[in-house]
Amino acid sequence: MTDDAVKQLLHQTTYRRIDVEPFLDPEGESWSRFDCELGYVPKDVVMADGIGGSLSRYSYEPGGQRRMIHYRDQPCRINTYGDSFTQCQQVSDGETWQEYLAAHLGESIRNFGVGGHGVYQACRRARRVEATDSAADYVILNIFDDDHVRNVDAARWIRSFADVVEPGDKPRMLHGVPWSHLRFDVEQGDFVERPGLCRDESALRDLCDHDHFYKIFKDDSIVQLFVMQRGGEVDRLDELERLAEALGVTVNLRDPATRRTDARRLHQTYGFRSTQHILDGMRMWFEDEGKKLMVMLSYSPENVAHALVGGPRFDQCIIDYLEHHRMAYIDTLPLLAEYYRLFDLSPQQFLRLLYIPPSAAAVFNHYNPSANHWLAHAIKDQLVDWLDPKPPAYLAATH
Numbered sequence: 001m002t003d004d005a006v007k008q009l010l011h012q013t014t015y016r017r018i019d020v021e022p023f024l025d026p027e028g029e030s031w032s033r034f035d036c037e038l039g040y041v042p043k044d045v046v047m048a049d050g051i052g053g054s055l056s057r058y059s060y061e062p063g064g065q066r067r068m069i070h071y072r073d074q075p076c077r078i079n080t081y082g083d084s085f086t087q088c089q090q091v092s093d094g095e096t097w098q099e100y101l102a103a104h105l106g107e108s109i110r111n112f113g114v115g116g117h118g119v120y121q122a123c124r125r126a127r128r129v130e131a132t133d134s135a136a137d138y139v140i141l142n143i144f145d146d147d148h149v150r151n152v153d154a155a156r157w158i159r160s161f162a163d164v165v166e167p168g169d170k171p172r173m174l175h176g177v178p179w180s181h182l183r184f185d186v187e188q189g190d191f192v193e194r195p196g197l198c199r200d201e202s203a204l205r206d207l208c209d210h211d212h213f214y215k216i217f218k219d220d221s222i223v224q225l226f227v228m229q230r231g232g233e234v235d236r237l238d239e240l241e242r243l244a245e246a247l248g249v250t251v252n253l254r255d256p257a258t259r260r261t262d263a264r265r266l267h268q269t270y271g272f273r274s275t276q277h278i279l280d281g282m283r284m285w286f287e288d289e290g291k292k293l294m295v296m297l298s299y300s301p302e303n304v305a306h307a308l309v310g311g312p313r314f315d316q317c318i319i320d321y322l323e324h325h326r327m328a329y330i331d332t333l334p335l336l337a338e339y340y341r342l343f344d345l346s347p348q349q350f351l352r353l354l355y356i357p358p359s360a361a362a363v364f365n366h367y368n369p370s371a372n373h374w375l376a377h378a379i380k381d382q383l384v385d386w387l388d389p390k391p392p393a394y395l396a397a398t399h
Contacts, residue, residue: 005232006218013158014213015174015204023174024201031058031173031361032114036199037128038121039179042066042087042114047173049090049360051368057092063134066111067093070102077387078109079129081122082142083150084364085298086113088372090356095369100376101383106392110134115361116160116175118150119143119275120182123282130289138387141282142296145303145315146364148271151182151278152222154197159226160363173361177204182274183221186246191277225270228253228263240266247273268314276321283325294386295322295329296379299336301351301365307333308340308347328386335378 022028023040031047032040042060050056059067066087068076080086080098088096088111098109112129114121122141129135150156157176178197185192197216198204207213217223221243224234234240237253240263244251249269251262279295286293297318299307307313313333322329340350354374355365367375384394 003218003235005227005230006223006234007214009158009162009223009227009230009232010214010217011210013161014210015157015177015207017205017208018169018171019174020204020208022171023177024204029171032175034177034198034201034204035179036196037180038114038117038125039177039196040114040116040175041125047360049356049358049362050092051090051356053359055092056090059093063110063132064112064129065134066096066098066113068102068108068110069094069099071106071108074108076108076110076134077136078107078138078140079126079134079136080109080111080113080140080142081126081129082113082140082296082298083117083122083144083147084113084115084362084366085144086111086122086140086142087115088113088367089115089362090359090366091369091372095372097367097372097375097379100373101380104376104380104393105383110136113142116150116156116363118147118153118156118181119278120151121179122147123278124180126282127285130291136291138292138294139286140294140296142298143275143318144298144364145300148275148315148318149222149267150271151274152184152270154178154181154194154220154222155217158217158223162226162230175361178207182277184243184246184270184273186242189246191274222267225263225267228259229267231260243270272315272317275318279321279325279327283327292386293327294383295327297329297331297333299333301355304333304336305347305351308337308350328382330379330382332375332378335375339374339378 023030024034031045033043035041044059046055046057048055096111098111102109112125155178160176180196181194182191183194224236227234240253244266247269249266251266252258253262282293343350354367354371356368358364384390
């Protein structure tokens with residue numbers, strides 16, 4: 001049966017009670033807490049995930065932002081949203097690029113990043129926060145290279161832990177639980193919003209049962225696409241072929257020789273199109289509210305290394321979209337390439353100066369404190385030009 005690969009994947013990635021219970025326990029040792037809309041949001045924790053195996057301290061304000069240190073008693077006009085490259089996973093409070101930047105600019109910056117979230121989840125969190133007293137006139141949306149496909153994940157855990165060896169009786173930090181997400185409706189010809197699959201904690205506990213987990217996810221189109229990318233066969237090819245046709249992607253998912261590559265390309269295109277759909281909505285929302293939006297693009301060391309040796313970028317369609325709509329954006333790839341030229345190092349040696357290997361709740365490499373400091377100063381000129389009036393550190397330069 002072609003369903004065997006799907007069943008094996010879902011059996012391997014079924015949630016475990018040993019992970020779920022600490023996550024749901026308010027006093028449990030977890031880096032995040034359950035949220036039926038966003039899947040999870042971060043909470044105070046100390047984890048041994050920092051540089052050199054050091055402890056990283058994460059703490060959060062009542063409004064949900066990471067602890068503000070510089071100019072916290074002053075009015076704040078900049079909010080930042082995104083995934084772990086916004087949250088600044090694997091560094092302590094005060095070592096984030098927002099805090100380095102705030103210290104330099106002379107004004108506070110709020111950090112609403114959540115490790116593991118996609119663009120859609122970040123947008124949903126922004127919708128929530130921007131309706132409160134923590135609203136800001138300027139918003140930075142940071143997009144990491146994996147965030148596009150997270151928009152269409154019903155449960156990112158399945159992709160993240162497909163190849164992770166089960167640690168026996170040892171609990172692991174839970175994330176990637178079901179959240180609100182997007183899917184393309186072929187009949188409507190547009191993206192539609194889907195609620196998270198877990199309306200309450202009981203529904204998440206139910207997903208610790210292998211048979212129930214399989215029943216819930218066996219027909220999921222993203223699960224089917226992911227299985228094909230791993231070399232497996234699936235039953236629901238007709239549905240995926242209709243999706244590819246609707247998105248304008250030419251694929252041959254029935255040929256074993258092309259199945260993996262074409263499934264990966266369809267999945268990636270699906271993600272890019274969902275991000276563009278999200279940005280369409282954010283542009284209209286911000287125009288109506290009189291707010292300013294800036295997109296920042298962040299990347300894994302693998303994609304940075306590819307760019308440093310002259311390889312074509314995988315997300316050119318996103319750059320084209322931002323340029324076409326004249327959106328303010330920061331592209332960190334050319335900034336990293338410019339920084340790289342200052343060193344006589346191989347790309348791998350250069351990247352080891354910037355990134356910390358994943359540990360604890362982290363799945364990807366993240367910037368170390370010195371890289372966050374570099375980033376703050378690498379983007380400061382674009383931010384100063386964007387802000388009106390100029391930040392306090394630059395007011396004198398305008399007179």
